[in-house]
Amino acid sequence: MRNLKTVLEFEVSRTLKKPLFWIMSLLGPIGIGVVFAISALSSVSGAEAEQNQANAEISFEYLDHSGLVDRDIARSMGGNAIADPAAGVQHVQQGGVDAFFEYPAKPTEEPIKSAGTDVGVFDSMKYESIAKMVLQLSVQKALGDPEKIQISLGYLSVESVTYRGSEASAGIWEVIPPAVFLVVFFLIIVLLGNKMLMVGMEEKENRVTEMILTTINPTALLAGKVISTFIVGMVQIAVIVVPSVIAAIVFPSALGLGGFQFSDLVWVPERIVIGAVMLLAGFALFAGASAAVGAMMPTAQDASGAFSVVMITAMMPLWALMAIVSTPDSLVSQFMTYFPMSAPITVILRNALGIIEWWQALLSIGIVAISTAVAFAVAVRIFRYGSISYSKAVSLKTVLSRQ
Amino acid sequence: MSETVVCVEDFRMRFGDLDVIKGLSFDVYQGETFGLLGSNGSGKTTTIRALLGIYQPSGGTLSVYGKPFEPGVSGALGYLPEERGLYKKEKVIDTMIYFGQLKGMTSAKARSWSLDYLKRVELDGKANTRLDKLSGGQQQKVQLGVTIMNDPRLLILDEPTKGFDPVNRRLLMDIIAERHQAGATIIMITHQMDEVERICDRILLLKDGVARAYGKVTDVQDEFGGTTIKVRIGSQLPQSPSYRVISDDGAGNIELQPLGVQPDEIIAELVQAGVRVQSFLPSRRSLDSIFVEVYGEAAQGE
Numbered sequence: 213m214r215n216l217k218t219v220l221e222f223e224v225s226r227t228l229k230k231p232l233f234w235i236m237s238l239l240g241p242i243g244i245g246v247v248f249a250i251s252a253l254s255s256v257s258g259a260e261a262e263q264n265q266a267n268a269e270i271s272f273e274y275l276d277h278s279g280l281v282d283r284d285i286a287r288s289m290g291g292n293a294i295a296d297p298a299a300g301v302q303h304v305q306q307g308g309v310d311a312f313f314e315y316p317a318k319p320t321e322e323p324i325k326s327a328g329t330d331v332g333v334f335d336s337m338k339y340e341s342i343a344k345m346v347l348q349l350s351v352q353k354a355l356g357d358p359e360k361i362q363i364s365l366g367y368l369s370v371e372s373v374t375y376r377g378s379e380a381s382a383g384i385w386e387v388i389p390p391a392v393f394l395v396v397f398f399l400i401i402v403l404l405g406n407k408m409l410m411v412g413m414e415e416k417e418n419r420v421t422e423m424i425l426t427t428i429n430p431t432a433l434l435a436g437k438v439i440s441t442f443i444v445g446m447v448q449i450a451v452i453v454v455p456s457v458i459a460a461i462v463f464p465s466a467l468g469l470g471g472f473q474f475s476d477l478v479w480v481p482e483r484i485v486i487g488a489v490m491l492l493a494g495f496a497l498f499a500g501a502s503a504a505v506g507a508m509m510p511t512a513q514d515a516s517g518a519f520s521v522v523m524i525t526a527m528m529p530l531w532a533l534m535a536i537v538s539t540p541d542s543l544v545s546q547f548m549t550y551f552p553m554s555a556p557i558t559v560i561l562r563n564a565l566g567i568i569e570w571w572q573a574l575l576s577i578g579i580v581a582i583s584t585a586v587a588f589a590v591a592v593r594i595f596r597y598g599s600i601s602y603s604k605a606v607s608l609k610t611v612l613s614r615q
Numbered sequence: 616m617s618e619t620v621v622c623v624e625d626f627r628m629r630f631g632d633l634d635v636i637k638g639l640s641f642d643v644y645q646g647e648t649f650g651l652l653g654s655n656g657s658g659k660t661t662t663i664r665a666l667l668g669i670y671q672p673s674g675g676t677l678s679v680y681g682k683p684f685e686p687g688v689s690g691a692l693g694y695l696p697e698e699r700g701l702y703k704k705e706k707v708i709d710t711m712i713y714f715g716q717l718k719g720m721t722s723a724k725a726r727s728w729s730l731d732y733l734k735r736v737e738l739d740g741k742a743n744t745r746l747d748k749l750s751g752g753q754q755q756k757v758q759l760g761v762t763i764m765n766d767p768r769l770l771i772l773d774e775p776t777k778g779f780d781p782v783n784r785r786l787l788m789d790i791i792a793e794r795h796q797a798g799a800t801i802i803m804i805t806h807q808m809d810e811v812e813r814i815c816d817r818i819l820l821l822k823d824g825v826a827r828a829y830g831k832v833t834d835v836q837d838e839f840g841g842t843t844i845k846v847r848i849g850s851q852l853p854q855s856p857s858y859r860v861i862s863d864d865g866a867g868n869i870e871l872q873p874l875g876v877q878p879d880e881i882i883a884e885l886v887q888a889g890v891r892v893q894s895f896l897p898s899r900r901s902l903d904s905i906f907v908e909v910y911g912e913a914a915q916g917e
Contacts, residue, residue, distance in 0.1 A: 218716045419700030424696045426667050427717035
């Protein structure tokens with residue numbers, strides 16, 4: 213592997229030196245931050261607006277067929293009961309009252325009818341809020357017991373403990389650490405897919421293949437480029453993940469992680485090892501397959517079709533997610549576990565959820581490792597013979613049949 | 616005899632059902648400038664690619680300094696391929712340092728050498744410019760620099776002047792002369808017969824995957840007719856059993872090959888026939904006319 217270090221240094225430094233790399237990488241966390249900020253602000257203002265609408269003071273008339281509306285409550289909120297629905301609507305039209313509500317006999321089956329003075333699309337929503345509020349407060353008053361009211365509204369919490377034998381399991385807290393590998397693998401595919409395609413294509417596109425092949429062995433060149441892509445990818449993922457982790461520690465409630473603490477996480481060593489090994493093996497397989505496709509095709513555009521197949525086969529488990537999670541012994545799940553391209557996501561997922569035996573994970577890792585070696589050997593061969601085919605795609609049969 | 620740098624024995628190359636090279640053998644010796652000639656598709660580039668391990672030969676052996684070529688092990692090589700380019704999105708200096716390191720130089724030495732070279736070719740202000748921001752001619756200069764980094768003992772140039780402007784062509788020829796003087800072995804694939812006559816010691820003419828001629832330039836010239844006569848005439852040239860026309864540019868410049876007679880007998884015959892002879896120059900037969908004879912008129916324009 214002579215010159216491997218030179219390739220690594222060149223490939224890593226040329227990427228990290230580019231301002232565009234940092235701009236594009238930082239766009240991720242900045243984008244996530246902006247989305248969270250907008251979401252938090254809008255949820256606060258949305259809740260406030262809803263409350264304001266419910267608290268709005270209006271004059272209204274109502275007709276109650278259900279018998280559930282409490283007259284005192286309705287009156288305290290500005291309402292008067294009437295008997296004629298047509299008169300109610302007419303009063304609204306004439307400006308005598310702001311709104312008229314007609315409560316049906318069975319409010320759970322039929323809608324409450326509301327007629328109000330148009331004060332704009334948004335402000336006019338207050339009529340619905342007040343109509344509902346009057347009925348809800350009336351029913352709560354009829355129930356009397358605040359505890360029953362809370363239960364009926366679903367304000368319940370469950371503290372759950374599950375046991376493996378006599379030991380309490382950590383539940384979600386032991387799922388999160390190995391599940392991080394799934395997120396990382398997914399990010400690798402999304403962020404580095406195109407870069408891995410270029411591993412086998414850049415020299416061809418730049419017409420530099422012949423010069424480079426007289427200075428370095430193709431195996432060392434491809435290995436250097438794949439490893440450097442992984443390093444660059446890890447930097448890029450760190451740029452995205454580190455700010456997110458800091459935000460999760462500093463502003464847990466703003467991110468909807470109220471009550472979360474890192475000390476709650478449980479690190480199961482065998483799950484971490486299996487996740488990490490499968491992540492590396494899966495990355496190498498994906499990189500080898502992508503590099504082979506890149507070396508085979510003359511341009512990135514020509515490679516897009518074949519590259520889509522690589523991407524889809526890698527992402528396949530996401531379409532069978534429920535089957536994998538709920539019935540890990542099903543045929544679909546077993547296929548996804550042992551088919552090389554789909555194995556990384558499937559095994560990392562099953563490993564995180566604790567629904568895979570250790571020997572199954574090892575067998576799958578072995579299959580992926582062997583497939584990686586084959587894919588890489590094919591990629592090197594295609595690169596050697598195919599990357600000087602500058603204007604047309606090379607036939608896999610031709611390349612592999614050469615002595 | 617000088618050390619054999621390149622040895623090709625019974626080299627055969629087959630693509631699918633097509634035999635591209637059919638048992639080619641030749642040697643290139645230390646310090647010589649060797650011309651590999653042939654029309655397009657005759658197998659020149661294929662031979663070089665197989666020599667450098669880019670293609671796997673279907674048969675025969677190809678060696679550089681006694682062993683199959685191995686990057687970085689077979690001695691410093693400078694290769695300027697026919698299809699050429701560099702990493703377009705990278706800076707000139709970064710690219711040159713990278714190739715220098717791949718060729719065995721330290722980063723510092725590669726940087727220092729590159730800056731000196733860029734100064735020599737008047738690109739000293741472009742070291743930190745991206746390659747795709749350079750003009751085509753400037754990129755060619757960088758390409759040449761990368762080719763000759765680390766003082767290659769063997770320089771292989773595949774159609775080196777292809778696409779080069781006159782300034783860069785002169786630069787290339789200077790570099791070839793320098794490397795030759797420094798003792799480097801040079802293999803040149805070209806269609807420029809005047810360049811071959813001027814700088815090559817020996818040549819190989821390849822046609823349809825077989826050697827049509829191989830040896831010293833003068834030997835090949837002798838093999839294809841030895842002495843020729845370049846005449847400039849002001850009237851029609853009569854047909855004669857004493858000579859045959861090798862080339863005729865239609866403007867009165869004609870190259871004749873004597874057929875069993877001496878040049879002075881031919882001029883006497885022309886004068887006697889009333890031909891107005893403006894100039895008469897016996898010389899060796901040009902490689903250009905040999906090339907046309909071997910490959911046909913169609914190849915002349917290639």
